[in-house]
Amino acid sequence: MIYNGGKYNQHWSTKKLSELGTFSRGVSKHRPRNDTRLFENGKYPLIQTGDIKEANLYVTSHSQEYGEFGLKQSKLWDKGTLCITIAANIAETAILAYPMCFPDSVVGFNANSNESSELFMYYVFEYIRNSIQNSASGSIQDNINIEYLTGLNFKVPDKQNQDKITNLLGVIDGKILLNRKINDNLSAMIDDIYCHTFLRTKHPNTWRIGKLSEVISQINTGLNPRDNFVLGNGNIKYITVKNLTANGTIDFTNCDTVDVTAQSIIHNRSDISVGDILFASIAPLGRCYLINTEPKDWDINESVFSIRPNYQLISSEYLYSYFMSEYFVTKAQSSSTGSIFKGIRIGTLLDMDIVIPPFDIVEQFTNTTKSLFRLKQQCTDEAQQLIKLRNWLLPLLMNGQATIDD
Numbered sequence: 001m002i003y004n005g006g007k008y009n010q011h012w013s014t015k016k017l018s019e020l021g022t023f024s025r026g027v028s029k030h031r032p033r034n035d036t037r038l039f040e041n042g043k044y045p046l047i048q049t050g051d052i053k054e055a056n057l058y059v060t061s062h063s064q065e066y067g068e069f070g071l072k073q074s075k076l077w078d079k080g081t082l083c084i085t086i087a088a089n090i091a092e093t094a095i096l097a098y099p100m101c102f103p104d105s106v107v108g109f110n111a112n113s114n115e116s117s118e119l120f121m122y123y124v125f126e127y128i129r130n131s132i133q134n135s136a137s138g139s140i141q142d143n144i145n146i147e148y149l150t151g152l153n154f155k156v157p158d159k160q161n162q163d164k165i166t167n168l169l170g171v172i173d174g175k176i177l178l179n180r181k182i183n184d185n186l187s188a189m190i191d192d193i194y195c196h197t198f199l200r201t202k203h204p205n206t207w208r209i210g211k212l213s214e215v216i217s218q219i220n221t222g223l224n225p226r227d228n229f230v231l232g233n234g235n236i237k238y239i240t241v242k243n244l245t246a247n248g249t250i251d252f253t254n255c256d257t258v259d260v261t262a263q264s265i266i267h268n269r270s271d272i273s274v275g276d277i278l279f280a281s282i283a284p285l286g287r288c289y290l291i292n293t294e295p296k297d298w299d300i301n302e303s304v305f306s307i308r309p310n311y312q313l314i315s316s317e318y319l320y321s322y323f324m325s326e327y328f329v330t331k332a333q334s335s336s337t338g339s340i341f342k343g344i345r346i347g348t349l350l351d352m353d354i355v356i357p358p359f360d361i362v363e364q365f366t367n368t369t370k371s372l373f374r375l376k377q378q379c380t381d382e383a384q385q386l387i388k389l390r391n392w393l394l395p396l397l398m399n400g401q402a403t404i405d406d
Helices: 049-054 068-072 118-136 146-150 159-199 260-266 316-324 326-334 346-350 359-398
Strands: 013-016 021-025 044-046 064-066 082-085 093-096 106-111 153-156 208-211 216-221 236-239 256-258 277-280 288-290 298-300 304-309 353-356
Touching (some): 021 146, 044 068, 049 093, 064 068, 082 118, 093 118, 106 118, 159 316, 159 326, 159 359, 216 346, 236 260, 277 316, 288 316, 304 316
Parallel strands (some): 236 298
Antiparallel strands (some): 021 106, 044 064, 082 093, 082 106, 208 353, 277 288
16 A cells, blocks of 8 residues: 555655664563663653654653663664654654653654655654554554554655655744744743742732632533544534643644534533633643633533633633642642543542632733733644644645645
C-alpha cells in the first residue's frame, strides 16, 4: 500500500520509509521500570509516550531523569531525533529539542541527510497518523512494531522539494509555537499577579476563607456517547480533556464532533456560556479554559465540568486563576480518587477552600489582568487559524496536488 499515491505525484519515487533514514527502538532493559536505583542522582532526561503526545512539534521539557545506573540500561538520543510512539499512543511524533532517553515504546528516527530530514518525516507521520492508528486499533492495547514502520511505502519528492515543503510548513508551525510561547508567558504573568495578591501576602481581617460551593453558582458535566449518541456526525465541537491545554487555552486540533441531536441531549445536563470555566475532572486534572467568546457550536463530555462563578462574590478571571494556581492543582490532585483514571468529584471540589476577598479587591485584580486574558485569546484564535491552514496545506503538499515555486 502506498499511503499518498495519486495522479499528482506519479513522478515521485516510491520508497520504504527505511530508505530515508534509520529507525531504532528505544531502550529500557531493566525491570521493574520504577526501580528507584534507575533515578538516583538523575541527570539524563527521560521521556515517555505521553510526553511525545503532549509535545507541539518539539519535546522541550521532561519530568523524569535517569542516573548513571539508569543510563547504562538505556540510551541517550541526540538532539533532533524524531520520536515515534508505537504503543498506547500510536504514531504520535515529536522532535527532541535536546538529548533525551526514551523506552522501547518509542522508536527513534535519524534521517539520511542526502535522502530526507527528521522534519520532513515528522510531516509524513502527521499525514498518515490516522491511517496507522486505524490499522492498529482493536487490540487490548493498540500497538505497532518497528518492522511495520520500516515497511511503510510512501511517494517521496526529491530532497530539494522536501525542503520546500518543510520550510513552508515549518514557518507556519513556528508561528504557532511562538503564539503558544507568548501564551505561556501571559499565563505566568497572570499567575504571578494572582499569587502575589492573594496567596503570598498576609490577608487583612476583611478577607475570609470560604468553600468553593459559596463562590460557584452552577457546575455541570457533559455526557459520554455510550448509547446516547455517535461521535463524528455533525460539526459541533465535542470538547474533552484532551482539548484543554497546560497553559489554560483550548486546542480544537483533532476535536471530536457531534450533531444537533446529540447536542440537544447533552444540553439536558450542561449549559455553557461566556464566562464559564471548563475544568478537566480527570488527568490531566485541573486543566482549565475560560470561555471568552460565545460557544455557539460547542459541547462537553462527562469528564469536563462547566463551572459558573457567583458573580456577586468573584469574577471568572479570579476563579480561573485560582484553578490554575499550583496551590489549587496540588490540593486537587491529592483529593483525586480512582484506580485507573484519577479524578475529582463535584462534591469534593465544592468542599475545597478558597480565599474570598472583598469584591473591590476582586475587581482590581480583574481589571489588571483583563488585557492579558484578551491577548491570550487573540493568540489562541490566531494559532487555531494557522493550524487550520497547516492542516489544509499538509495533504495537498504530501500528495503533490500543490507545489511550491522557487
